[in-house]
Amino acid sequence: AQTVTQSQPEMSVQEAETVTLSCTYDTSENNYYLFWYKQPPSRQMILVIRQEAYKQQNATENRFSVNFQKAAKSFSLKISDSQLGDTAMYFCAFIDSGAGSYQLTFGKGTKLSVIP
């Protein structure tokens, strides 16, 4: 079965500093996509960034970037210049084509607090 592990239940960072959230996953498939979702206090899930497994180049979206290590099955999220609005739960997720179904699997999340 596919699994996603986020080993940091809670983290905090000073405003304007950089923080890295960890994620590891397990799959026997070679073709898959990885995502980071943000869930602010409103509880609306928002896509932060996406990475295709076949691409070696790490994805970047403004202040958000990933470190994708395929062999290690690691997918960490780096947030630069942290802002108060980044305070949220962050979920790592992936989707693959195992068993012919495109099932989205989530980790348990990391609660990030940005401190003024």
Add this chain to the structure above:
Amino acid sequence: DGGITQSPKYLFRKEGQNVTLSCEQNLNHDAMYWYRQDPGQGLRLIYYSQIVNDFQKGDIAEGYSVSREKKESFPLTVTSAQKNPTAFYLCASNRGYLVAEAFFGQGTRLTVV
């Protein structure tokens, strides 16, 4: 505007009652999903459907039922067999193939009273 709508936002259920949570999307997405969110548990998949009139159980399907009679709609029924139904429920949809990101509704908070 296209999107995915869940209703109601808050729902209260008495012990022994069935309740149905609504999920509608106008994104023309093929696949739809129901997740349950509990503190410290992340999102756990209840059911998903990749095509009309077809759906599969997720990791925690016991005590739940779904239907997919229309592409736009994927209602979830929480039955009396679900022993601990108090939770936050999220519905999502995507185009159903590998690259597609999932779009989420705003969720329904179900409380048993």
